Amino acid sequence: xxxxxxxxxxxxxxxxxxxxxxxxxxxxxxxxxxxxxxxxxxxxxxxxxxxxxxxxxxxxxxxxxxxxxxxxxxxxxxxxxxxxxxxxxxxxxxxxxxxxxxxxxxxxxxxxxxxxxxxxxxxxxxxxxxxxxxxxxxxxxxxxxxxxxxxxxxxxxxxxxxxxxxxxxxxxxxxxxxxxxxxxxxxxxxxxxxxxxxxxxxxxxxxxxxxxxxxxxxxxxxxxxxxxxxxxxxxxxxxxxxxxxxxxxxxxxxxxxxxxxxxxxxxxxx
Numbered sequence: 001x002x003x004x005x006x007x008x009x010x011x012x013x014x015x016x017x018x019x020x021x022x023x024x025x026x027x028x029x030x031x032x033x034x035x036x037x038x039x040x041x042x043x044x045x046x047x048x049x050x051x052x053x054x055x056x057x058x059x060x061x062x063x064x065x066x067x068x069x070x071x072x073x074x075x076x077x078x079x080x081x082x083x084x085x086x087x088x089x090x091x092x093x094x095x096x097x098x099x100x101x102x103x104x105x106x107x108x109x110x111x112x113x114x115x116x117x118x119x120x121x122x123x124x125x126x127x128x129x130x131x132x133x134x135x136x137x138x139x140x141x142x143x144x145x146x147x148x149x150x151x152x153x154x155x156x157x158x159x160x161x162x163x164x165x166x167x168x169x170x171x172x173x174x175x176x177x178x179x180x181x182x183x184x185x186x187x188x189x190x191x192x193x194x195x196x197x198x199x200x201x202x203x204x205x206x207x208x209x210x211x212x213x214x215x216x217x218x219x220x221x222x223x224x225x226x227x228x229x230x231x232x233x234x235x236x237x238x239x240x241x242x243x244x245x246x247x248x249x250x251x252x253x254x255x256x257x258x259x260x261x262x263x264x265x266x267x268x269x270x
Contacts, residue, residue, distance in 0.1 A: 001042075001052075002026045003078065005035045005066075006059025011240045012088045012109040013059045019113040020057060023120040027053065032070040036077045055123075056081045058104075061088040071101055075137065082123075083137070086112045089239040103137030108256035110238055111263055118262070122151075148260055155181040156269060161195060163187040163222045164204035173202055173234070173264075180265040187222060199226040200268045205235040205246065206257065216249040223250025232267045234259055 004026045008017050020026050027042060029035035039053070056074050058066050071083060083104045100106075107115050135147060160182045162173050167186075174184040182200070187193055189208070201222050208215045223231045233251040235242055243254045253267040 002055045002057055003035055003039060003053040003074075003081070004028045004057045004059070005030070005032060005074075006086075007061060008059060010059075010061055010088065013061070013086065015113050016057075016059055016086060016109075019116050023116065024054065032066060032074055036073060039077055052078050053081045055120075056083045058083065058085045059088070059109075060085050060091050062090045066101065068101060071104070082135075084119075089237050089242075091237075103139065105135070108237075110243060110254050110256050111260075114266070115260070115263060118266075148262075151262055153180055153261060153265065156265065157181055158198065158200055158268075159183045159185070159195075160200045160202060160268065161185050161187050161193060161222065161226065162202045162204070163218060164207065165189045166204070166207045169204050169207065173204065176259075176261050176264055177202070177268075179261065180268075182268070187225075189218060192221070193225060195225050198229060200229045201226045201231040202264070202268070203231060203233045203246075203251065205233050205238075205242070212245075216245055219246065219249040219251060230268055232264065234264075 002020050002024050004017060004020055005028075006013060007030065008014065008028065017026060017028065027035075027038055029038050056078060058071075060066060066085075074083065085101060085104045085106050086109055087106055088109050105119075135143065139147075160177045162170050162177070162184055164170050164173070164186070165188065170186045174186075177184045185193065203219050203222055205215060205219070208218070219231070219233065230252045231250055233246040233254045234257050235246070235254060236257045238246070238254055238256060246254050255263055255267060
């Protein structure tokens with residue numbers, strides 16, 4: 001069972017429950033206090049003894065929605081269950097203030113459906129496979145990043161054109177692609193490349209000085225150049241309307257920055 005907490009009627013969380021229910025049955029609550037009460041009631045009804053969730057998932061729509069004390073109460077109610085926070089587009093505040101929830105595994109809302117399935121499979125196979133959410137609550141954010149970076153990467157083949165106005169962004173995106181087996185080329189603003197054969201594309205939606213319409217025009221041009229190949233759009237804390245614009249302009253997937261290595265490589269393989 002998965003304990004799912006939050007306002008699931010929000011646009012960014014509407015696909016969350018179906019994605020989780022594809023993994024395991026869900027017990028849904030609006031807030032942590034309601035969740036603990038519902039969990040206790042479920043345990044009392046269970047004929048086979050205590051009923052403990054294998055995951056606790058918090059759909060966090062805004063900073064401060066869930067306090068450290070509430071998370072600790074959930075941990076006391078289900079001490080063996082990892083806590084996974086699905087961060088909505090307005091949840092960047094704790095990172096800027098330096099007070100994010102500690103000891104939780106974070107997933108951006110825009111990647112939740114895709115990452116949940118992969119992480120659940122690793123979780124079911126046990127710690128030896130490297131499930132990040134299996135790390136202890138005392139693990140730091142740095143340790144979680146390092147654990148994610150050590151997950152095995154399936155080598156691919158192909159060519160990726162990376163559209164970004166910033167050389168530094170091209171370099172780190174290119175490093176991920178090359179780590180996964182891809183060759184890369186940089187497409188600068190206004191540049192039109194001649195691409196022969198099948199290509200994939202990554203578009204960095206941040207750092208453009210032009211208007212939003214000019215940004216999406218660049219994306220449309222890049223998508224046309226790869227002629228039906230996958231086009232992954234990277235954006236920092238994208239909102240639902242940003243995703244809609246990106247997909248309408250030719251993107252095939254939208255990922256949050258910073259992006260997980262395997263998430264980016266998987267999105268390039270439709």
